[in-house]
Amino acid sequence: MEQTIFYIFSTVLVLSAGAVITVRNPVFAALFLVLAFFTSAAIWILLEAEFLALTLVLVYVGAVMVLFLFVVMMLDINLTVLREGFARYLPVGLLVAIIMVAQLAYIVGPARFGLDKFPAPEPHGADYSNTREIGLVLYTEYLFAFELAAVILVVAIVAAIALTLRKRVKTNFMKPEEQVLVKSKDRVRLVKMAAEKRDDQQAPND
């Protein structure tokens, strides 16, 4: 049963991952990437890694890919320009691809990751909490790496904001906090002056 589910999901995963780079419409490519993320989350759940699987859906599918799709939909991509020189670059591309596949096969091949090296893990009981286990390891054994990653991410956020932040001078942005704080005396000046008598003319039309 579990094997059947695994094969269904992994077939969908491989097909959609292939479709990401082969379909012509970039919006479809992004949607296939979403499908690939989602099915890999399902496979992670089969591995009893439900925390990671749900986080994958939440972060990559729910946020990152939404923004990605947002951008791809608004881009006006000219495919003919992109396809120019396809034949010319093909040999180089093929060479790079073959080298990468060979490297991957060498590293992840059965010599190192075979079933005899990694037997199937024991299934955990119903009270096993994946979230708790990850938290325990993350905040004890891998604390330094975790903090390091956090600092790098904060630096990245600050850098991204600093790069895109600019004061626009000519637009009339309204600042709600200033609008709320306005008092009547800031806008209206009440002037009090004594009444004057006009004697050189007739009384104004009354």
Added chain:
Amino acid sequence: MLEAIQSALSFLPDGLVTLLIILLKIFALLLPLLGAVAYLTLAERKVIGYIQIRIGPNRVGPRGLLQPIADAVKLLFKETILPTNANLFLFILGPILTIGPAMAAWAVVPFDDGLVIADIDASLLYILAMTSLGVYGIIIAGWASNSKYAFLGALRSAAQIVSYEIAMGFALVGVLLAAGSLNLGEIVTAQQGSVVQWFMWPLLPLFLIYFISGLAETNRAPFDVAEGESEIVAGFHVEYSAMTFSVFFLAEYANIILISLLTSAMFLGGWLSPFEGILPESMLTGGALGLLLGSGIHWLLLKTAFFMFLFLWIRATYPRYRYDQIMRLGWKVFIPITIVWLLVVAAMVVGNVGPWFD
């Protein structure tokens, strides 16, 4: 009752029985849910009607009570119009992708102690993940419609939902800090004791932010710029008609009920009775009075109904936000407040501040 069904079906193979029982549970949840969705539309029109000193629908059936059924029949028999040059596959996929996650999220919602379809460990995270998927339906619908109004609505909706999800997620982090668990049932039972123990008191800012972000996540007024009829006609669903149109609204109202139910479960003690710790124990257990005053599903439904009413009340009261102000509220107000309050909650939990965390 489940055992009775199980034994009645014992002539079937084991796996099939399990499957049938799961399907039965799903039907037992979805049918009342769809009924609630139908009557929430009527309640909305009635409530807004009375707020605006009108009567609201009163022609179909006694006091207009059959109006949702008439609406459903009308929508079923209308023609589904497919726009020319629209991407048909995605055009149909849009509404399906909206309703799917909206229904799937209900799988882990607990209604009473142990009354839940799938009692999984990380149910809070599961709900957050499922509700975040709903935005795809809107984006795909907006893009596939081949209409600029629909596209603008989809873009607005995407940006808005992604922004408010962060504040919402942080509010939920506060809840799981306070409860010490990601399981919704355990979150509710962590609030046992009395009304004072409910998480709405130590997490008051998070409670308000969660509910307001819920308004924004479901694209409800005053955050309904994705529809924005005054500027972009009807936003992402402008090209949809008949059932494809109504499926969007099925999902929207199911999400309203879900947000209301989650707010009452996480901050208002869920199915716990408000009389706990006030009335003597003997009055809360046993007898008809005990059934009424003690903890039970009716309290959860009552609290949920209150928040659903709040949704309608807010819609009838507040004007629509301007788009840049929505973004400002989400990023510059809600997210800083939630981050600060997370530190406060963490300090309270570590310092065993009573009466909640001692």
